[in-house]
Amino acid sequence: MARSTTRPSSDLGQARIGSGARVHGRIAGDGDLTIEGRVEGDIFLRGELTVDASGSVEAETVEADEITVSGTLQGELRVKGAVRALSGARVRGNVQGGSFALEDGAEFSGRVELDFELPAELEEAQPARGRR
């Protein structure tokens, strides 16, 4: 046999789009995902999404529990927890989530809308937004 095809079990559950890889389409599912390559398409993930420095994502919608970006990310970001744009990251799009961290050295353009309660006096001064 020229090559062993069994893999160490440590690989299990660790999803990764490698640096030489390109995905054109839709990615969905459970579990964490690291992108080192290029993705053109929407991502719907119940887990943490990491876009490495070499990674790039071009999407209309990116949904995940958390998103950490060191590379390039373009799209509507909808997150349960935190979005973190680390130094060197380039993020373009609107962010909807629990928290948003923009590190020094990260580029960002878009609208940020976080889920938290405003104090009453500010709530009144808020411009009218579709409220229940």
Added chain:
Amino acid sequence: MASTIIGAGITIEGEITTDDEVVVQGTVRGKLTAKDAVTIESGAVVEADIVGGPLAVAGSVTGNIHSSDRVDLQPGARVVGNVKATRITIADGAQFKGNVDMDV
């Protein structure tokens, strides 16, 4: 360079192209093209044509397989489609329906 791993909970619908190795534990629908080794693990579901280097299948593949090297259908594999490669093995316990083309 780091390989690509499509984890067990992940589904990709579309086209995957890579210069490196690919391991599929989850679901791929569309097309999968790799210049290096492709491993379809037990439990994985691939509904796609696969083009790659050495190819090992233990999961389910519906689609044509074309390898520049060898194809090993391992026990438990379920393949529906044509297989083209220079060397091919079909293990006892592998299910296979399709044509085999060994380039002879």
